[in-house]
Amino acid sequence: MEKSRKGSLNRRGFLKGAAVGAAAGAAGMVVETPNAKAEPAGQLQRGAAPPPSPAQLAAETEPVSQQIDVLRTIDDPGSDFMVDVIKSLGFEYVASMPGSSFRGLQESFINYGGNQAPEWLTCLHEESSIAIADGYFRVEGKPMLAIAHGTVGLQHAAMTIYHAFCAHTPVFIILGNHLDATGRRPGVEWNHSVQDATAMVRDYIKWDDTPHSLQHFAESAVRAYKIGMTVPTAPTVLVADGHLQEAPIEDRSRLHIPKLTRTSPPAGDPGAVAEVAQLLVGAENPVIVGGNVARSQQGMDLMVELAETLQVPVRGYSRNMPSRHPLSGGGAIGAADVILGMQVEDLWGTVHNMRDLPEKTFSRRTQPGTKLISIDSNDLFIKSNYQDFQRYAEVDLAIAADAEATLPSLIEACKRLITGDRRRVFEERGKTLSAAKDRALAGARTQAASGWDASPVSTARLWAELWEVVRNKDWALVNGGSPPLWNFEHYHQTIENVGSNGAAAVGARLPIAVGAALAHRKYGRFCVAFQTDGDLMCAPGALWTAVHHRIPMLFLMHNNRAYHQEVMHLQRMANWRQRAINTAGIGNDISDPDIDYATVARGMGLYGEGPISDPSEVGPALRRAVERVENGETALVDVVSQPR
Amino acid sequence: MRFTIFLILATVMISVLGGMSAAQAPDTAPRGDAENGKEIFASYGCYSCHGYAAHGGPGGRIGPSPYTFSGFSAYVRQPAGVMPLYTSRVVTDQELADIYAFLQSLPRPVPAESIPLLNN
Numbered sequence: 001m002e003k004s005r006k007g008s009l010n011r012r013g014f015l016k017g018a019a020v021g022a023a024a025g026a027a028g029m030v031v032e033t034p035n036a037k038a039e040p041a042g043q044l045q046r047g048a049a050p051p052p053s054p055a056q057l058a059a060e061t062e063p064v065s066q067q068i069d070v071l072r073t074i075d076d077p078g079s080d081f082m083v084d085v086i087k088s089l090g091f092e093y094v095a096s097m098p099g100s101s102f103r104g105l106q107e108s109f110i111n112y113g114g115n116q117a118p119e120w121l122t123c124l125h126e127e128s129s130i131a132i133a134d135g136y137f138r139v140e141g142k143p144m145l146a147i148a149h150g151t152v153g154l155q156h157a158a159m160t161i162y163h164a165f166c167a168h169t170p171v172f173i174i175l176g177n178h179l180d181a182t183g184r185r186p187g188v189e190w191n192h193s194v195q196d197a198t199a200m201v202r203d204y205i206k207w208d209d210t211p212h213s214l215q216h217f218a219e220s221a222v223r224a225y226k227i228g229m230t231v232p233t234a235p236t237v238l239v240a241d242g243h244l245q246e247a248p249i250e251d252r253s254r255l256h257i258p259k260l261t262r263t264s265p266p267a268g269d270p271g272a273v274a275e276v277a278q279l280l281v282g283a284e285n286p287v288i289v290g291g292n293v294a295r296s297q298q299g300m301d302l303m304v305e306l307a308e309t310l311q312v313p314v315r316g317y318s319r320n321m322p323s324r325h326p327l328s329g330g331g332a333i334g335a336a337d338v339i340l341g342m343q344v345e346d347l348w349g350t351v352h353n354m355r356d357l358p359e360k361t362f363s364r365r366t367q368p369g370t371k372l373i374s375i376d377s378n379d380l381f382i383k384s385n386y387q388d389f390q391r392y393a394e395v396d397l398a399i400a401a402d403a404e405a406t407l408p409s410l411i412e413a414c415k416r417l418i419t420g421d422r423r424r425v426f427e428e429r430g431k432t433l434s435a436a437k438d439r440a441l442a443g444a445r446t447q448a449a450s451g452w453d454a455s456p457v458s459t460a461r462l463w464a465e466l467w468e469v470v471r472n473k474d475w476a477l478v479n480g481g482s483p484p485l486w487n488f489e490h491y492h493q494t495i496e497n498v499g500s501n502g503a504a505a506v507g508a509r510l511p512i513a514v515g516a517a518l519a520h521r522k523y524g525r526f527c528v529a530f531q532t533d534g535d536l537m538c539a540p541g542a543l544w545t546a547v548h549h550r551i552p553m554l555f556l557m558h559n560n561r562a563y564h565q566e567v568m569h570l571q572r573m574a575n576w577r578q579r580a581i582n583t584a585g586i587g588n589d590i591s592d593p594d595i596d597y598a599t600v601a602r603g604m605g606l607y608g609e610g611p612i613s614d615p616s617e618v619g620p621a622l623r624r625a626v627e628r629v630e631n632g633e634t635a636l637v638d639v640v641s642q643p644r
Numbered sequence: 645m646r647f648t649i650f651l652i653l654a655t656v657m658i659s660v661l662g663g664m665s666a667a668q669a670p671d672t673a674p675r676g677d678a679e680n681g682k683e684i685f686a687s688y689g690c691y692s693c694h695g696y697a698a699h700g701g702p703g704g705r706i707g708p709s710p711y712t713f714s715g716f717s718a719y720v721r722q723p724a725g726v727m728p729l730y731t732s733r734v735v736t737d738q739e740l741a742d743i744y745a746f747l748q749s750l751p752r753p754v755p756a757e758s759i760p761l762l763n764n
Contacts, residue, residue, distance in 0.1 A: 356726050445756035445763070451699025452759060458699060464761040471764055485762065564692065568702075571689040575728030581735075582687040643692055644701040 071248075078214050079108035079245040081255055085218045088257045089225050091118040091145045091172070093136065093518070095129040097156075098122075099149035101176030101192050104245030106147075118145055121518075122548055124541025126156035128511040130235075132542065133171040134164045134502075135478065135515025138495040141296060143172040143228060144515065150177035150197030150239060158201055159505050164235045165204040166388045167502035168292060168378075170228035171235040178242035179210070198237045203385040206234035214244060215255055222258045231265040231402045232377045265402035267409060268375060272399045276340065276373055277413035279397070280310055281422055283338035283371075285429075287331040289350055290316035291343040291376075293403045297491040302407040309414050311430035316344070318482035318496055322489045324441075326434035338371045342403035347374055347393035358576050377402040388503065444484040456640045457615045459558060465618045466528060466556050469626050473526040478553065479513035480530025492525070506563075507538025514546045517553040526629065527553040531636075533590055533597065534563045540600060546634045547605035554629045555601070555636040556622070559611065561591045564643045601636035610638025673713030674737070676745030684739050685746055693727070698747055703727065707750035716744055 082105055086094075098106060109120055123129040126148045133144035148157050154175055164171045177197045178184045184193055198208040207227040211217040217240065224236040249255070268276075280286050288307065293316075294300045303320045304327075307313070313331030314321045321328040333339065333351060341347045351372060355361045366372070372395045379400035382389055399406065418426075448460035463483040471487070477494050488494055495516050502508065510531060517527035536543075536557070546553060562585065571584040598608030607628040609621045618639055625635035685691060685698070694700060698707025709716050717740055720730045735743075756762045 442756075446753070447700055447705070448762050449756040449759055450705045450753040451695055451697040452754060454695070454697035454699055456696060458695065458697070459701075464759075467764065468761050567689065568692050571692060572728050575730065575734070578731060578733050581689055581730075584689050584692070642695045642697070642699075642701070644695070 074246070074248045076249045076252065077104055077108065077245065078247055078249055079104040079240075080112045081214050081249055081252070082217055082221075082240060082245065083108045083113040085221045085257050086145060087113065087117060089172075089221065089260060090142070092140075093121050093133075094118040094145040094147060095121040095123050095132045095515070096147040097124060097126050097129055097153065099147075099153050099176055099192070100189065101149050101151075101153075101178060101242055102147050102174070102240060102245065103176075104242070105174070105176065105240055108245075121545060123511075123545055125539040126153045127160045127507060128514075128539050128542045128545065130157045130160035130164060130171055130173070131508045131511035132515035132518070132545070134160065134167065134169045134508070135495065135512035135517075136519045137169050137171065137515075138512070139476070139478075139492060139516045139519035143170045143225070145172045145174065147174045147176065147240075149192055150175035151192050151194050154197065154200060159503075160508050160511070161201050161235055162204045162386065163502040163505040163508045165206075165386075165503075168233050169235065169502070170206075170233040172225060172228060173205075173235060173237045175237060175239045176242060176245070177210075177239050179239075180241075180243050183243050197239045201237065203383060204235075205237050206381070208237035208239070210239040211241070211244070214249065217244065218255065218257050222260050225260060226263060230263040231405075232381050234381070265405040266377065266380070266400075268399040268401035268406035270409060272397065273406060273409050274413050275397060276375070276399070277410060277417055279338050279371055279373065280312065280340065281414055281417040283336075284425075285331070285336050286310065286312045286338040286340065287333060287336040288312055288314045288316075288340045288342065289333075289344050289347075290314050290320035290403075291341070291345050292317065293320045293342045293407075294491055295404055299404040299407070300491045302404065302411065306407060306411050306414070309411055309418070311426035311433065313433050318488050318494050319491055322487075323482065323484075324437075324487050324489075326430065326437045328437070329440065330433045330436050333365045334367065336366065336370055338373070339366065340373045340375070341393075341395075342375045343377065344374070346390040347372070347376075347395070348391035351393070352391075356572070371396045373397045373399075375399045375401055375403045375406055441485070448485060451642065453615055454642065455613050455615060456560070456642050457613065457618060458642045459644060461615050462530070462556060462558060462618065462639060462641060465615075465622055466530070468619065469622045470526060470528055474524065476516070476520050476525045476527050478516035478520070478527045478529050479509050480558075483530075492520070492523075506535050509535045511539065511542040511545075513553070513555075514542045514551060517546065518549065518551050521551060526626075529553060529555045531555045531557050533557060533559045533561065533595065536597065537590070537595065540604070543601060543606055543634070543636070544604040550632060551634060552629045552632050553634055554622075554625050555606075555634075557597050557610065557636060557638040558641050559595075559597060559638055560641050560643045561589060561594060562643070563588045563590065567643070597636060597638040601638075605634075607633050607635040608638070609636075611640050612638065613640045673744055673748075674741040676738075676741035676743070678742070678745040678749040680739075681742035681744065681746030684735075685743055688735060688739075690743065698750055699753070705753070707747040708752060709744060709747045713741070713744050716740075716747075 094109060109115065109118065121132065123132065129146040129148060133146045136144040148154050175197045178189055178193045184190055197210065202208060207224060209220040209224065211220050220238055224238050228234060228236040290303060294303060300320060303314060304325065307321065307327040311327065313327050315329055315331060339351065341350060344350055351364065351366050353363045353365055374393065374395045379398065448464060451458040452461055464485065467486050476492055482488065482494060482496055513529040520527050566588045567584045570588060571581060574581045574584065596611060598610040601608035607625060609625060612618055612621055621637045625637050628635045686696065693703030694706050699705055720740060723729060
């Protein structure tokens with residue numbers, strides 16, 4: 001791109017001009033003009049400010065003297081180079097609520113960068129910006145950029161950053177900040193500046209830096225991307241200094257954007273993998289528990305291959321196995337002789353029971369002698385302050401490696417050990433597990449039939465009605481877990497694998513769903529979100545963002561008019577203490593007035609229907625909403641539902 | 645052997661006192677007010693685990709109760725698992741009878757096979 005140098009100044013000239021201007025300004029504060037009348041200090045009341053003099057008023061309102069030689073235009077600001085760096089990393093979108101500490105960067109993204117790759121997403125809360133980026137990664141497998149003020153913006157964003165950290169989502173975050181105090185505008189810019197911007201979130205990100213030069217920015221940006229995307233993945237933060245953004249680039253020819261080379265995920269040590277294979281092949285009742293294993297369809301395919309090779313049940317997240325696969329979700333921890341935990345968030349909790357009673361009691365679920373194996377990349381990265389790592393699990397064999405990357409060698413090692421006798425044992429085990437799977441599905445259907453015509457509408461009815469309208473489409477569920485009667489065949493059909501609930505942060509689910517639906521949009525998938533009321537009301541502006549950016553998706557409100565989990569907790573406390581058990585709604589109910597979510601949605605440009613209390617009206621309303629979504633709209637159907 | 649016999653006897657006793665299905669049980673439930681039971685079921689928070697229609701949730705389906713009143717009462721007063729304990733200080737015997745009457749007044753679930761949406 002050809003750069004015009006007309007009217008521009010170099011850095012030395014800029015500083016000289018700034019010094020002249022500053023001197024003139026300082027002089028203006030003390031020189032008394034002929035019209036100004038000095039007020040004797042003794043005549044002022046204590047605490048009263050003198051009225052501005054005519055000279056001071058003139059200084060505030062008159063144009064700045066044209067005689068002062070100051071830099072008035074910039075042709076090649078630092079933020080343009082920052083945008084070049086960001087573009088080199090392949091970001092599709094940048095999610096942000098605007099803020100003056102990154103005004104230079106925002107202008108560069110839009111005018112210099114052409115608002116393409118990345119395209120600016122207008123967000124109404126920094127909590128939403130981060131979560132939209134979180135949801136996008138869960139589908140696309142690459143990070144989205146999110147930008148926020150280094151102070152007030154980050155304070156808003158902190159919760160969803162922690163949520164992303166617990167979910168191992170590599171959101172790439174840039175914070176605006178003015179470190180040089182002498183360059184800050186008086187007033188609010190001081191409130192929006194901080195010595196160490198990242199300090200408040202450093203406990204729950206993977207890496208951060210505060211570059212002091214543009215070259216430093218380039219290298220740290222590439223490093224932040226690489227570190228964030230290296231397994232175990234996590235958010236990273238880069239501070240974009242306000243002066244670096246706004247000042248002209250001294251010499252472009254001296255700047256260089258480093259090449260990004262992604263780090264391959266660590267696979268398990270071959271000797272240890274062979275030992276795991278020996279235990280699995282020799283086991284009578286092995287169980288695999290899968291956490292955040294599959295990162296792609298290939299990961300799911302590999303997990304299916306391992307399960308079928310051994311005819312072993314796979315429990316855990318639904319992104320690891322097709323939900324109706326005969327080996328999906330079966331087996332019993334209590335009957336297992338070998339348990340393989342792969343990227344399991346809480347392996348201790350998997351093999352123990354804890355009763356939430358006044359006296360906490362624990363019991364082991366496994367038989368004596370059960371072998372417990374762990375393959376987990378999180379053994380390679382752990383922090384101290386926030387306790388997301390759960391209780392220490394006593395395992396018999398631990399492999400610090402990425403589970404998906406280890407699957408090919410584990411499958412091969414198992415195949416090498418399987419004899420004809422073992423294959424016959426596996427076949428029989430497979431038949432038993434398949435029959436158990438059929439019984440489990442039948443049980444889920446029976447359970448769903450209970451309360452079928454109830455009002456408020458049962459959640460099982462809601463799921464069934466929603467399934468009916470999506471099942472023949474290329475669909476994706478972007479919020480709501482893994483309903484047992486849905487047929488999840490493909491990796492992309494749910495986003496629940498990546499860290500499951502993350503930090504279980506209320507308010508994160510709505511914007512995560514929007515980010516996920518945005519990622520699905522280019523593949524033409526029909527996105528549905530099972531949206532809870534309490535979560536939506538934290539930062540409902542993400543609905544507007546979805547409409548503004550033409551993200552077609554359908555929200556079905558699970559409107560139980562309460563923070564229902566907290567209702568249960570409060571009731572439990574009252575029960576333990578043998579006190580009033582009819583007060584659990586206080587502080588927890590979201591009623592009086594009941595929130596009309598369809599109206600809220602319509603107010604932000606969505607198609608909205610509801611509230612619906614009659615279960616027979618849910619299906620027709622959904623079909624009308626589906627038609628709207630298929631025409632490119634965002635729609636919401638509000639259903640008053642049972643608590644759970 | 646003696647232990648085995650004890651286990652068998654204990655199992656039989658549990659079946660008689662608590663596990664017997666409501667349909668098989670003699671009518672030993674005290675008279676309850678189903679309307680009042682419905683109100684208590686909601687205001688005392690039973691719904692929070694079992695649903696307003698007692699159709700199930702984290703706490704499972706209890707409407708109509710598959711247990712005799714004595715079994716139902718015994719479980720509420722001394723539950724297994726993580727269900728909170730409800731003594732007579734917070735739920736009186738009469739209130740328990742009212743809740744039971746409400747549960748027994750609820751329709752039985754229709755078979756899942758008869759609901760097309762559950763068979764896709």
